[in-house]
Amino acid sequence: MIRPDLRTGVRWKISVAIAAVGALIAVALSLVVHNAARVSMLDNARDVQIDRILLAQRWYESSKNRDPRFNSRINDPALPAELRRLVRDGRRGSYVDDEGDTPEIWAAVPLAGGDVLSLRTEFTGRSATVLKDLDRALIIGSVAVVFGGSALGVLIGGQLSRRLRKAASAARNVARGDTGVRVREAIGGIVRDETDDLARAVDSLTDALQARIDAERRVTADIAHELRTPVTGLVTAAELLPPGRPSELVRDRAQALRTLVEDVLEVARLDGASERAELQEILLGEFTARRVTALHPDAVVRVVHESWVSTDPRRLERIIGNLVTNAVKYGVDPVEVTVEGRVVRVRDHGPGFPPALLREGPSRFRTGARDRAGTGHGLGLTIAAGQARVLGARLTFRNAAAEGVAPHGEAGGAVAVLWLPEQAPTVTGSFPLPVVPEGPRRRRRRPWNRG
Known part of the structure; x- marks a missing residue:
């Protein structure tokens, strides 16, 4: 089964992670602040409603015609059951009804003769406006936190991504044979983090592999060099054998062995990176x-x-x-x-x-x-x-x-x-800078040296 390969950069992963965490924290804090502010405002509204119902009670009891004022009612049939049971016990109280779209604040007090004086007010006006403004401010703040976290993630992730890309580029140069490159020097920077540990590990691995390769190269070159003299003597001795099929086989195998030794020596010299072209x-x-x-x-x-x-x-x-x-x-x-x-x-x-x-x-x-x-x-x-x-x-x-x-x-x-390159390497193994020609190229053929 082939799984889809989704490739993304470290920068965007860190940015998304920070934005997600910021959004989660912002939403959680917004809900907490919204609920705390709403509860506080409702408590204040209930206290105000209690004061109003007490004022209405005093007016009702002091008036001659027993006429309720301030939008209060006697024995209101819509009075909540919880508040009705509280008044039956001879106590006053308040209640918040959240069943509708707009909360309703109730307050009730018992009267003589078993009647109940109640007052109902919708939670609107300045308190609702303040709560809406608070919600708007929380939304704007949450969005700002998410975008700010995303920008911070891009900044931090970009720095880390650049260091990793430099480390990868240096490692590729090492893989191509440029053993003088050091990953730790390539990534640079002042801040030390896990990329420095990775760079030091890669540099240590490179040094260890290079030391082993150099040792194997020296052993190969030494063996081939030591075999060169006896193999040359063997080829010379084979040429002195009398004609015949066995002598031809010996000469053929001796020449093949000599060719192998020369090829191994040439490979060892090429691996040493000390060869220079004679142009x-x-x-x-x-x-x-x-x-x-x-x-x-x-x-x-x-x-x-x-x-x-x-x-x-x-x-x-x-x-x-x-x-x-x-x-x-x-x-x-x-x-x-x-x-x-x-x-x-x-x-x-x-x-x-x-x-x-x-x-x-x-x-x-x-x-x-x-x-x-x-x-x-x-x-x-x-x-x-x-x-x-x-x-x-x-x-x-x-x-x-x-x-x-x-x-x-x-x-x-x-x-x-x-x-073949347009610019041939110099005797030092480097490449010269391109030079603007001063005139047409000479077509005169130079003598070629067979040596």
Whole structure:
């Protein structure tokens, strides 16, 4: 069962929470204040009603014709039963009738002969006006509290959200390999809260992982370096064996071992981030065509648009060679290499890249899924990606068609795309600022250094 994913920011969650709590408190306080004020006003009205009924009683008893005044009545049939029972006991009292839309204030006193003098007044006038004004003020205050709480929530949540976004951005930079970034420094700020604890934890995790990676890299480089001399001696000794099938097998395996050791050393150097490009100006299309033709004559090379690029020819040759070798080894002919401006595409017509490579990128000693299994060690694409980083280029991998959409040999296949930068990295590994050209670009071809 798929559950809906509702994504909201911390800022709005805090704002809604504060607004909800503010609204709840404002409503509760408004009800308490309204009821307290109403009860107080009704009590005052009952006291006034008692005074009025006493005044009416004195007037009635002192008058000769026994005529009730001040809107009072004798034995009013609408007199509430509770008040009627109180008067029967010979006591005076007051009563509030809330059954109608407007409360009614009753007061009654017993008279001689068993009669009852009562007075009824509606709760209107100045008291009702004051109560309405109070209710209006409470509503306005409650709305102001809700909006003020929402604004405060946006302010507090925005600050927290910005810190979390900075922490996430710094963590992504660390994940991309920029281990010099510190999350604690990235979030900044004076106030210390839980985000600082999270930042320190991420920085500690980064340092621990980096230390482990450095240790593994040093061990790998040391092992490969120590194997280099005996493997070279083994290759030399294998060349001295007499001709024959066993000698060919020994020479082949010794050469494969030597290639593996050299590749491991190259990966270790690329992981160390100390490699720098030696830049030269070359014609990308012509350079690619010569190298691909020498490596795999059956590959199809198309130069859509020729361009000059400033790059390291040795590293570029390594990238293109590894991509073409990977296409020849694991793909299906024809292998097509297309050069368009600063972009080089290498495509085969095989089963395509495995999902793990498309999802995570090249990984050392992983040759792919069963549909691209081979005899390699999984270092070719890893080296190509590392050399691309040294050149400041971007290397992407995709499949020409999804699995099952097109049969092999037609529209399917793996596509590797190398995007060379407009500004080549300097000898320090950084990128120069763009410079406004002073005149038209020279078309004179510079001599290319094969070394």
